[in-house]
Amino acid sequence: MAIAEDRAREVARRHNFSEIRIPALERIELFARSSGETSDIVEKQMYSFADRDEAGTIVALRPEGTPGVVRAYIEAGLDRSDPEQRFFYSGPVFRRERPQKGRYRQFYQFGVEVFGRVDAACDAEILIMGDEIIKSLGIAARCEINSIGDATCRPAYRAALIEWGRAHLEQLCEDCHNRIDRNPIRILDCKIDAKLAATAPSSLDYLCDDCRVHFDSVRELAAVAGVETAVNPRLVRGLDYYTRTAFEFIAEGLGAQSTVIGGGRYDGLVEAMGGAKVAGIGFGMGVDRMALALEAANLVPAAGPDAVMIAMGASALKSAIVIVRELRAANLRVEMLSSERKLKALLTRAVKIGARCAVIIGEDEVARGCAQLKDLKTSEQREVPAGDLAREIATVRNT
Ligand code: HAM
Numbered sequence: 240m241a242i243a244e245d246r247a248r249e250v251a252r253r254h255n256f257s258e259i260r261i262p263a264l265e266r267i268e269l270f271a272r273s274s275g276e277t278s279d280i281v282e283k284q285m286y287s288f289a290d291r292d293e294a295g296t297i298v299a300l301r302p303e304g305t306p307g308v309v310r311a312y313i314e315a316g317l318d319r320s321d322p323e324q325r326f327f328y329s330g331p332v333f334r335r336e337r338p339q340k341g342r343y344r345q346f347y348q349f350g351v352e353v354f355g356r357v358d359a360a361c362d363a364e365i366l367i368m369g370d371e372i373i374k375s376l377g378i379a380a381r382c383e384i385n386s387i388g389d390a391t392c393r394p395a396y397r398a399a400l401i402e403w404g405r406a407h408l409e410q411l412c413e414d415c416h417n418r419i420d421r422n423p424i425r426i427l428d429c430k431i432d433a434k435l436a437a438t439a440p441s442s443l444d445y446l447c448d449d450c451r452v453h454f455d456s457v458r459e460l461a462a463v464a465g466v467e468t469a470v471n472p473r474l475v476r477g478l479d480y481y482t483r484t485a486f487e488f489i490a491e492g493l494g495a496q497s498t499v500i501g502g503g504r505y506d507g508l509v510e511a512m513g514g515a516k517v518a519g520i521g522f523g524m525g526v527d528r529m530a531l532a533l534e535a536a537n538l539v540p541a542a543g544p545d546a547v548m549i550a551m552g553a554s555a556l557k558s559a560i561v562i563v564r565e566l567r568a569a570n571l572r573v574e575m576l577s578s579e580r581k582l583k584a585l586l587t588r589a590v591k592i593g594a595r596c597a598v599i600i601g602e603d604e605v606a607r608g609c610a611q612l613k614d615l616k617t618s619e620q621r622e623v624p625a626g627d628l629a630r631e632i633a634t635v636r637n638t
Contacts, residue, residue, distance in 0.1 A: 545595050
């Protein structure tokens with residue numbers, strides 16, 4: 240499972256993001272105010288309970304990472320002193336959903352958030368990051384994108400949706416009846432009314448000039464960098480804070496729960512949470528779903544070490560323990576096996592843990608400054624000077 244997180248961390252580092260650690264437990268208001276009172280997450284899916292403090296504070300396990308990052312950003316005063324920031328985070332999140340394959344009540348998210356950037360190049364770079372994580376894992380996925388407008392054009396779109404909803408009231412499910420006035424955009428996300436919702440007005444037809452230009456340049460910049468996006472005018476995402484760009488990466492071969500990365504722009508959120516008027520954009524990656532996608536594509540990387548070290552005898556052990564340090568310093572994954580067992584049993588163990596090769600050192604090898612290197616796939620064994628071991632192991636591993 241961790242491979243997706245490892246790759247995401249590498250990509251985030253290359254994009255110059257810093258890690259931020261956020262609490263798993265927060266006051267419930269934080270999520271109500273940010274994820275949105277009318278989102279499913281806040282209405283139905285939060286694990287919340289009263290604290291035993293005098294005030295009976297209601298706390299909740301975080302259902303997503305973004306609100307905690309925004310709160311930390313504002314609390315540190317960065318929104319005013321140094322608004323342009325880029326953070327990543329990783330950890331468990333909790334949602335009371337109906338569990339099924341790829342949908343869990345505790346799952347792991349890797350997320351990124353950028354503050355203080357309103358330019359389309361930033362949106363494109365966020366898409367590029369998602370693409371880089373997915374490509375580095377070898378997964379096949381498509382990127383769907385939409386623009387849901389901003390404070391200028393959203394009201395007209397909202398009004399059109401309400402009008403449409405009222406005209407189709409009888410055909411809409413009960414949940415959507417409530418959504419019409421509270422948050423009509425959520426109708427587009429309704430699983431029950433999906434067919435009817437496909438005929439609802441599209442936000443793209445209501446975009447103001449600025450939003451339209453922004454949307455087109457995000458797509459163009461992403462495309463010139465090799466990230467093709469498919470417009471999905473029904474993509475609205477399940478959280479209330481989004482403005483303009485909304486996107487998802489959808490992996491092949493995963494069935495119903497196939498969105499592995501979801502995100503978008505949230506230009507009004509920092510201000511709505513009491514901070515300065517600062518733009519934001521980010522995404523969350525489902526680490527568990529990425530693991531399922533790797534499994535489905537048969538891409539789970541070999542779990543074993545590059546080599547095991549086998550020392551035969553007490554003086555060989557002294558050399559071996561020094562050599563394994565050198566091999567690890569050369570960035571190889573090496574496990575030292577017990578010197579208390581017979582060679583045959585140790586080689587069986589090496590194969591069992593998936594080691595690519597075995598380094599065997601006895602008194603004789605110590606005296607001659609060399610080691611036996613056994614390729615555990617081909618069973619071929621040869622003598623290698625101790626100084627060449629790291630390079631030779633890396634060569635075997637890469638074949
Ligand atoms: P989200 O789309 O709710 O967005 O979640 C992000 C990702 O978490 C999803 O694309 C999916 O891969 C994974 N995920 C969601 N629910 C589950 C579940 N029950 N079980 C397993 N995996 C799941 C957010 O959470 C936003 N905070 C993303 C964001 C960051 N937007 C802007 N910045």
